[in-house]
Amino acid sequence: MLRSYIFYHFLRTSFLGAFLLSVILFSLQFVRLSGILLGVPLKDFLGFFTVWSVFYTYFFLPDGVILATASLINSLKERRLVHVFYSFGISDLKILYFFSFPFVALYLLLVSLSGTLIEEKVAFVRKNLLFKYQDSFFREVPVKTFVGFGGAVIYVDEREGDRYKNVFFKFRDITILSRELEYKGKGVFLFKRGTVITEEESLFIVGFERYTLNLRQFEKKGLREKRVRESVAINVANAVITPILFLGVFFFCLKFCTRVSHFYGAVAFFIILHQLIIFAVKVLL
Known part of the structure; x- marks a missing residue:
């Protein structure tokens, strides 16, 4: 029962959190690209939004894992289930064992798609969107x-x-x-x-x-090989650091977080840490 509860809520919160982050990023980009996005047919706009959402939901999955792990531990602590576990001799590693099932399922997805869902494909779709807007722009100068x-x-x-x-x-x-x-x-x-x-x-x-x-x-036609390699390298780095982030937020929240504000702070810290690592990888590439 507990394993099913953790499995469902972990995956749901991970994907939902990652999707919400992708929507927030899209809303920020929309301010810059609004003239173009509103100047193309609706089907092209929806197509671009779909490609954007799929990739960046995938990209933000490690942040979704951070959010899911912290929120689940917070939920268990609020219900005093962690104290119950300890009273029955269930160790931290045993609790980690329950969390590992949904994490491994999600992690396998993250690794398997690292060479398929790449940022360069989003850039390629955006470039085609610009071409379509270009036609309407130059016809109405x-x-x-x-x-x-x-x-x-x-x-x-x-x-x-x-x-x-x-x-x-x-x-x-x-x-x-x-x-x-x-x-x-x-x-x-x-x-x-x-x-x-x-x-x-x-x-x-x-x-x-x-x-x-x-x-x-x-204009260069097709995907740019150098950017493809860089995108794959970023995905690989994303996959490599995800288990570290998962273990870090798990043990930190389990041992040190006693208030809701602590959990919020832990989530913010680990998400910022994740993004700083990815930023450093992009700079090095």
């Missing part, structure tokens, strides 16, 4: 205003449907002045009657009748 998106700056004097006239366009080392511009979609611009200026080693000025520029040719 306001006139007589300098606007920028994705490293490109554009100014148009007039607009007739999907065509722009008297255009200034700058992207990286390329500056284009043209009489007319038509956005073809998928990052492709067709400029007509103008001048292109490049600023690499020296300044080149070339006149043209028609000039096509594809912004997406400057």
Whole structure:
């Protein structure tokens, strides 16, 4: 009975806590990406949110373990079950034995998905979301205003449907002045009657009748191998430190926490410690 209670509540609290942390992080990112997220179709927004939630729920599972362990020990202490265990000769290791079943199940999941659920895939989905927003952005450029998106700056004097006239366009080392511009979609611009200026080693000025520029040719396609390796390394580090965090919060709460405030403090300390370790790993990579 006790084993089933601990198993259920440990897994439920771990996943719920990890999911809530992912939602909190998403809400912070939403402030920065609100213009893009609200400018794409609902299905694309929901798709991105799903990918985000799945990965970061996985990423925050060690923090969920910390929360579940502390809350369960607090629950047992509030019901004075820990004193009952001691009176029947049940040691700390025996209590740890009860906690180990749900932890091992969750830990096996954490390890098995370390090479699959990686942060670079979230970045890849976010980049595709930016591409979709890019199309709607460049089809509705306001006139007589300098606007920028994705490293490109554009100014148009007039607009007739999907065509722009008297255009200034700058992207990286390329500056284009043209009489007319038509956005073809998928990052492709067709400029007509103008001048292109490049600023690499020296300044080149070339006149043209028609000039096509594809912004997406400057973007790396697919997953970036270096970032994939870094993401896997972070997941492995996450998996390695999880048992240490679990044992640390278990024995600390069992031995030293006597008030609810103590448990809150322990949870905050171990979660911050976890994030500092992951941050250090990212810096070293």
